[in-house]
Amino acid sequence: MRHNGFAFALAFASVLGALFVAACSAAGRVEVVTTTVQVAALAREVTKGTPVQVLSLVGPGVDPHEYEVSPGDVQQVGAAKLVLRSGIGLDAFLDRALTSSGQKRVATVTEGIKLRQIRTEQGKTEDDPHVWHDPANDRVMVENIVKALGATFPEQAATFQKNGSTYAAKLDATDAQIRQIIGAIPAANRKMVTDHDAFGYFLDRYGLPFVGAVIPNVSTQGDTSAKQIAELQDTVKREGVKAIFSEESVDPRIAREIAKDTNVQIVADLYGDSLGKPGSGQETVDGMLLYNARRIAEALK
Numbered sequence: 001m002r003h004n005g006f007a008f009a010l011a012f013a014s015v016l017g018a019l020f021v022a023a024c025s026a027a028g029r030v031e032v033v034t035t036t037v038q039v040a041a042l043a044r045e046v047t048k049g050t051p052v053q054v055l056s057l058v059g060p061g062v063d064p065h066e067y068e069v070s071p072g073d074v075q076q077v078g079a080a081k082l083v084l085r086s087g088i089g090l091d092a093f094l095d096r097a098l099t100s101s102g103q104k105r106v107a108t109v110t111e112g113i114k115l116r117q118i119r120t121e122q123g124k125t126e127d128d129p130h131v132w133h134d135p136a137n138d139r140v141m142v143e144n145i146v147k148a149l150g151a152t153f154p155e156q157a158a159t160f161q162k163n164g165s166t167y168a169a170k171l172d173a174t175d176a177q178i179r180q181i182i183g184a185i186p187a188a189n190r191k192m193v194t195d196h197d198a199f200g201y202f203l204d205r206y207g208l209p210f211v212g213a214v215i216p217n218v219s220t221q222g223d224t225s226a227k228q229i230a231e232l233q234d235t236v237k238r239e240g241v242k243a244i245f246s247e248e249s250v251d252p253r254i255a256r257e258i259a260k261d262t263n264v265q266i267v268a269d270l271y272g273d274s275l276g277k278p279g280s281g282q283e284t285v286d287g288m289l290l291y292n293a294r295r296i297a298e299a300l301k
């Protein structure tokens, strides 16, 4: 009886042990942590067909400018084999997680991108962090991700390379499609008013003149004064602006107010700082860029 009990205990212990190992390897599958959804989406393209799982700290529809790390995030960052960050001040929230977790394996995927400058309210200039709105910049990010992942998981390096080239070709095709879509907008209708200064790289690449922002700041945190609202309303009327564009992850109240008072339409669902939910078609960077291009072209035709 005692003997049987011991055998049972042993068997039980080994079942528990197996369960423990299974649970650990399931949890251990998230090996790459990114700060933003755009970096995660690019990293998922690069890791396709490999066991490497990618997790983004900021989720879809969440504003990265307002993000604060949770204790769970610090744990994820500490446990990761590699952390991929966007940089350029957008994900400064990661710094605290790196310090508290002691994590050192970090790559900044926007390295080497030629940054555009943005003017702040105080008249200073700042680097614009919204680089993913230009497919040429996304190609640079993909290259950086391929390199960082290859150094961390050398056994998968060839697959990362192959996936990186495939996605670079997709970005080129997307770029050509967007040129066609935006090219069909009459030149006089192209004036853009957006919610915050998120679309500079897109506007620069495709020749859309920017005439004003609802939140005159590189972040979504700026305050808009009554004077600024009045000025923007004047601009909208004077320039014959066709539409005001707001974003999925930003509260569109002021944008709606300006649109209503100037009697122009509002498009409140562009992807500025976020991507779509899985299955929406806009959970990829290429899908998001095409979606934005189509929404802009529809509104300005």
Ligand SMILES: [Zn+2]
Residues within 6 Å of the ligand: 065, 130, 196, 197, 198, 218, 219, 220, 272, 273
């Ligand atoms: Zn932003």
